[in-house]
Amino acid sequence: MATAKKQSAPAPASTVDLQETRCTCGCGETTPARSRFRPGHDQRLKGQLARAHYVAAEVAVVQPDGQQQRLPAVDAARLLDTDRFSWSAKLSTNRRRPSEQSQEQSA
Numbered sequence: 557m558a559t560a561k562k563q564s565a566p567a568p569a570s571t572v573d574l575q576e577t578r579c580t581c582g583c584g585e586t587t588p589a590r591s592r593f594r595p596g597h598d599q600r601l602k603g604q605l606a607r608a609h610y611v612a613a614e615v616a617v618v619q620p621d622g623q624q625q626r627l628p629a630v631d632a633a634r635l636l637d638t639d640r641f642s643w644s645a646k647l648s649t650n651r652r653r654p655s656e657q658s659q660e661q662s663a
């Protein structure tokens with residue numbers, strides 16, 4: 557990829573924390589097993605990623621092994637995709653569908 561000059565963005569707009577037992581939104585709180593988010597925090601992260609995507613900002617991603625990297629919001633969202641909810645598709649379409657109000661939760 558070409559190294560285009562970017563607008564200086566000192567701090568990443570948001571953090572995606574993929575470590576087990578950590579809330580994925582990057583708030584640093586712990587989650588019970590099988591949960592990726594504290595209640596409501598998935599919505600919060602969706603908003604943050606949408607905003608980061610909108611301004612073309614990078615997102616800090618904490619890998620399960622604790623290593624950090626910075627990725628474009630769409631790439632970070634792709635890491636969160638599940639069979640039942642596509643975070644990346646949500647970003648790339650960026651359309652609001654009233655029928656999609658339900659939260660992502662494990663059954």
Ligand SMILES: [Zn+2]
Nearest residue numbers: 579581583597
């Ligand atoms: Zn959180």
